[in-house]
Amino acid sequence: MKDWRYLMAEQRGTLLALGIFIVMFIIYTTNHPAGFTANVVQTAANKGVLLAFVAMAQTLVVITAGIDLSVGMILLLTNCLASWLVVGTPFETTLGVIAVLLAGLVCGAINGAIVIYGRLQPIVATIATGAVYYGIGLLLRPFPGGSVNEDLADALTGKLFDVIPTSLVALLVVVLVVWVPFSRSVFGRAAYAAGSSETAAYMSGVPIRRGKFFAYMLAGLLASIGGLFLTFFTYTGEAAYASGNAYTLFSIAAVVLGGVSLFGGKGSAIGAIFGALAFRTIGDLLFVFDFDPLWQPLFQGVILLIAVSLGAFALFRVRNRLEWFL
Amino acid sequence: MSETTLGGIAGRMPKFLRRADPAVATAFACIVILLLLGSLYSRSFLSPEYLLQQLKVASFLGVIATGMMLVILLGQIDLSVPWSVATGAMMACAAAAYGHAGVVLAIPFGILCGVAIGIVNGFGVAYLRIPSMIITLATNAVAQGLMVVYTGGFSPQDSATAAMRYLATGSTIPGVPNGVIIWALIGAAMVFVLTRTSFGRAVYGIGNRERAAYLSGIDTRRIVMIAFAVSGGLSAFGGVLLAGYASKAAQSMGDAYLLPSIAAVVLGGTSILGGRGSYLGTVAGVILITLLQSILSVMQMPEAGRQIIYGVVIVAMLLLYGRAPASR
Secondary structure, eight states, X not given: OHHHHHHHHHTHHHXXXXXXXXXXXXXXXXXXXXXXXHHHHHHHHHHHHHHHHHHHHHHHHXXXXXXXTTHHHHHHHHHHHHHHHSOSSHHHXXXXXXXXXXXXXXXXXXXXXXXXXXXXOHHHHHHHHHHHHHHHHHHHOSSXXXXXXXXXXXXXXXXXXXXXXXXHHHHHHHIIIIIHHHHHSHHHHHHHHHHHOHHHHHHTTOOHHHHHHHHHHHXXXXXXXXXXXXXXXXXXXXXXXXXXXXXXXXXXHHHHHTTOOTTXXXXXXXXXXXXXXXXXXXXXXXXXXXXXXXXXXXXXXXXXXXXXXXXXXXXXXXXXXXXXXX | OHHXXXXXXXXXXXXXXXXXXXXXXXXXXXXXXXXXXXHHHOGGGGSHHHHHHHHHHHHHHHHHHHHHHHHHXXXXXXXXXXXXXXXXXXXXXXXXXXXXXHHHHHHHHHHHHHHHHHHHHHHHHHTSOOOHHHHHHHHHHHHHHHHHHHHTTSOOOOBOOHHHHHHHHOOSSTTSOHHHHHHHHHHHHHHHHHHHSHHHHHHHHHHHOHHHHHHTTOOHHHHHHHHHHHHHHHHHHHHHHHHHHHSBOOTTTTGGGHHHHHHHHHHTTOOTTSSOXXXXXXXXXXXXXXXXXXXXXXXXXXXXXXXXXXXXXHHHHHHHHOOOOOOO
């Protein structure tokens, strides 16, 4: 009984995000002209999964009480890289996918090394590395173009047994292969501990540096998986500054909606995934209600503003005014 | 002994050298090195015309970085710069389309829109205790959304007023561009506020430890809110000047000012954690960044290469002197 209650308290943010997502998705599908069909779910899943990968990447870093403002740019860079490499015979394609994932891992490792071993503030460091990644992406693709192995792309964006979107299955696999082992490992726990209180964690001999480094590195990897999927959806590579920035912004929105604390040490990537799916669904609500698409950026901005303001309710629980100041 | 000898050596140096912050000194040294490197490439790098031209270009960034510095001194950050700049520019140009009164009120109206964005930021940070990084990203998105709805997704057709063009491109004193004069005035005001007023002392106090500042009787929330409002207003004013320079506003005109403004402040030795830094450093940072951009564009470096060099230089310089103490 008691275990059950602790588990509920721990997963409250995740469950809330799941709830928001289910309500929004029901509103979305009931008002969609085609209704709740496999095709509607597939389209929604494909759009949502992209953001879900980036949101997972952001979660890993946010858990350590840092922030990665370069996730969107890693996504762009790997998108451009994939549009060169993920082509040709199955063997070449496999090598290409591995190279793209490695590139993401390296980007994440660079961020981690600068923040942890270089001891720079994550905000400034990742804005600067983001500029570098964007520059490299632009070098690879000065103009939108390129191609991708279409068999693989169609397989990963289609439907399994004509019902389940393959992209959702891929997301599940990534969660099982990356997130679950990480969060249960010593390094995952070190990342949580570092986010919750770095001094206390350091004093108790937790390997905080390696834990944080792993978090940044895996964030790069997850962002590169997002970049791969972006290539699979669009068949091209494009280095568009605005779209990279938008992904970074939306990843933060998704993380907040998913119940991950921006002060670190609290939340899970599962919550962030539901946050991402919910954010995408809310953004698409405008289309089913036939609004001018021009209103979409404002609508998404207002949702983001409301989502981040919700955290202010914690102020009502503060008994001592000094706790206003962290 | 060792302390007295050190004191002895320092005592013999001129006063301004003794008091100089190593970070500010490094930044100025880098400016000199950049100029020397540039003069190896082309003779005209040391000509007065070129240097004045650089100062004029730097003045836009200088105005924006002034607001950014105030916020960074508090230990916060303002990521809403891109669309504060664009909103200021677009709203000033939009006001100009409304007859004579509109032309007169164009500049104040543009600045006011920036102040409004800043007040939302400040309210969120100071009263709702939302991390500044997040709330400013959100208001940036909202400002972008508002401008997209207003302009219909295209660059607005309204053009800048004569006054805006005069402020940005004219010169009241022969040879000295107006932009430089404006930057000097704003800079002087900022130095006065930071060093001679209780507001300035409170800003440094909050940046060091907000709890202690609150306990010593400062209304920290009001100060934070004012600082964000000033930052928003200065960003928008930078946008007004930019619109005057290009004689119209554009959709993504502010994007190129977020990283440079943060970088200028931080390269100038202001601690990103707040509470430490001088305006002289920010001036050095702004000039340094402008020179770097100018040299890269004179060398006809494509956009991609510029972004890469830019990011690498900022990380490298921060690694030189912007590191946090080790956790022990």
